[in-house]
Amino acid sequence: MNLDFAQLVPSIPYILYGVWVTLQFVAVSLVLGFLWGTVLSLFKIGKITILRWFADAYTSIFRGTPLILQMLLIYYAIPQLTGVDIGAFTAGVLTFALNSAAYISEIIRAGINAVDKGQKEAAMALGVPYRTMMLKIILPQAFKNILPALMNEFITLTKESAIVSVIGALDIMRRAQIVGASNYRFFEPLLLAGLVYYLLVMLLTLAGRVLERRLAKSD
Amino acid sequence: MIDVNSLKKRFGSNEVLKGITTKINKGEVIAVIGPSGSGKSTFLRCLNLLEKHDEGSIKIEGSDIRSMEVHLRKKVGMVFQHFNLFPHLTVLENVTFAPQQVLKVGKKEAEKDALELLSAVGLSDKADSYPSNLSGGQKQRVAIARALAMKPEVMLFDEPTSALDPEMVKEVLQVMKNLVKTGMTMVIVTHEMGFAKEVSDRVLFMDDGRLVEDQDPAIFFENPRTERAKAFLEKVL
Numbered sequence: 001m002n003l004d005f006a007q008l009v010p011s012i013p014y015i016l017y018g019v020w021v022t023l024q025f026v027a028v029s030l031v032l033g034f035l036w037g038t039v040l041s042l043f044k045i046g047k048i049t050i051l052r053w054f055a056d057a058y059t060s061i062f063r064g065t066p067l068i069l070q071m072l073l074i075y076y077a078i079p080q081l082t083g084v085d086i087g088a089f090t091a092g093v094l095t096f097a098l099n100s101a102a103y104i105s106e107i108i109r110a111g112i113n114a115v116d117k118g119q120k121e122a123a124m125a126l127g128v129p130y131r132t133m134m135l136k137i138i139l140p141q142a143f144k145n146i147l148p149a150l151m152n153e154f155i156t157l158t159k160e161s162a163i164v165s166v167i168g169a170l171d172i173m174r175r176a177q178i179v180g181a182s183n184y185r186f187f188e189p190l191l192l193a194g195l196v197y198y199l200l201v202m203l204l205t206l207a208g209r210v211l212e213r214r215l216a217k218s219d
Numbered sequence: 220m221i222d223v224n225s226l227k228k229r230f231g232s233n234e235v236l237k238g239i240t241t242k243i244n245k246g247e248v249i250a251v252i253g254p255s256g257s258g259k260s261t262f263l264r265c266l267n268l269l270e271k272h273d274e275g276s277i278k279i280e281g282s283d284i285r286s287m288e289v290h291l292r293k294k295v296g297m298v299f300q301h302f303n304l305f306p307h308l309t310v311l312e313n314v315t316f317a318p319q320q321v322l323k324v325g326k327k328e329a330e331k332d333a334l335e336l337l338s339a340v341g342l343s344d345k346a347d348s349y350p351s352n353l354s355g356g357q358k359q360r361v362a363i364a365r366a367l368a369m370k371p372e373v374m375l376f377d378e379p380t381s382a383l384d385p386e387m388v389k390e391v392l393q394v395m396k397n398l399v400k401t402g403m404t405m406v407i408v409t410h411e412m413g414f415a416k417e418v419s420d421r422v423l424f425m426d427d428g429r430l431v432e433d434q435d436p437a438i439f440f441e442n443p444r445t446e447r448a449k450a451f452l453e454k455v456l
Contacts, residue, residue: 121269122303126317126369127292136320140307217349 008188011179015192018172022200025092025171026158032097033157034150037104042134044109055105062102068163071095075167092164100157107149111142144215151208155201162197172196220245220280220404221266221373227274228261235261237428238275243373243406248399250415250436251408253425254451259408262425263375266406267295279373293321296366300378302358304350304365310337311346314365322369329368336364340394356387360394367398374398376407412455416440424448 043055062070075091078084086094115138123133143150165174176193180186221243228236235258243249251259264270266277268284268291277284284291305313314333318324324332337343340360350358359379366374376395380388392414399405399418409415415422415436422439424432426447432439440456443449 116303118299118301118303119305122297122299122305124269125267125292125295125297125299126365127321128317129321132320136316137305144307 015175018175022171029096033100036101040105041108059102088167088169111146115141222278225275228272247420248405250419251423257425258428294372296371296374298376302362314368340364355383356390359391373404
């Protein structure tokens with residue numbers, strides 16, 4: 001064993017700055033993925049055949065191909081086709097949002113279907129329009145039920161975000177690799193990166209528990 | 220007020236309503252009874268478009284209900300067997316939700332109305348509770364208040380006491396009796412024969428998707444015309 005963390009010390013701020021990059025990346029992907037996933041789930045349970053078909057095909061493709069392939073396609077292939085260079089961060093966010101939307105739409109669809117159909121009937125009998133019924137009656141109940149599954153998806157997203165390092169976005173992972181390469185010592189920076197990811201996931205888990213408890217107040 | 224003419228409804232190849240014709244007048248209290256599977260609930264659900272009928276027509280004050288979907292639902296209140304309260308909203312929010320969202324009543328006014336209705340069903344002290352903290356009888360009384368908050372002209376009850384523990388049936392029936400006194404037009408699908416006999420103006424006896432008897436309750440319960448009604452009453456009374 002010859003570990004030398006002293007050599008790592010000057011590079012710690014550099015690696016930690018990656019937390020900010022990763023967080024930005026995850027937060028934007030998460031919000032976009034969640035919104036798009038909700039829309040897709042509404043397509044799936046809706047009455048319009050073409051939208052249902054689209055949402056099913058979409059999910060099938062994004063779940064059926066590797067994430068890293070999707071990212072490389074968006075990062076390298078889009079500029080080749082269109083001549084527009086979208087940059088590593090944007091390409092990463094786009095990939096993750098599009099990809100996680102496929103998973104999230106399935107989670108939400110299951111959550112909506114699990115809401116008692118009496119809820120829909122009660123809302124209909126009161127003359128509540130479809131949109132209001134979805135937004136204020138069905139979705140709030142669905143989200144409460146699927147919160148653990150959603151948190152799981154968000155945690156996965158946080159960890160998997162490390163693959164944006166492949167296209168050169170300066171996240172925690174990439175920074176750890178750069179520091180490792182310049183010192184010829186990889187163990188210490190990678191260990192630090194692992195610790196940081198672990199702490200991020202723990203924070204997210206904790207936030208999920210707090211949210212779950214708040215939503216449980218009507219039980 | 221409600222005119223039902225040769226109403227038919229199928230689920231797949233199964234014909235549940237085989238031509239129902241009847242009239243419901245303003246202020247009348249109608250009890251719909253019959254064996255399970257006879258189409259009582261389906262008939263009731265057709266009256267506010269929770270099921271769409273296949274043939275025949277339903278007219279409310281002369282206009283076909285299929286052409287007045289949203290307007291209709293404001294006029295017709297419904298109480299379900301399983302209450303269907305919104306579990307994520309408090310009792311007060313359950314009652315104020317539709318007036319605020321559908322009738323666009325202001326929050327203050329909706330709450331004032333709701334508290335009056337809750338006090339009428341004896342639950343003012345539960346305004347801030349969630350449905351999960353109520354007994355079955357209390358839930359059903361909230362559900363009645365919630366339907367009444369839309370100021371309907373007709374109230375439909377789909378077996379309102381069938382999911383209740385026996386000791387809670389009375390409190391719900393009492394609320395319904397009070398409602399009868401206000402002159403509300405009511406259509407009640409029920410297995411509570413004593414209640415049907417006491418409060419209804421007419422009994423509709425259904426069997427196998429048909430309206431078998433349309434009768435004054437005193438006559439129906441003492442001396443039913445048809446064999447099927449006799450057989451049914453022998454079983455339940």
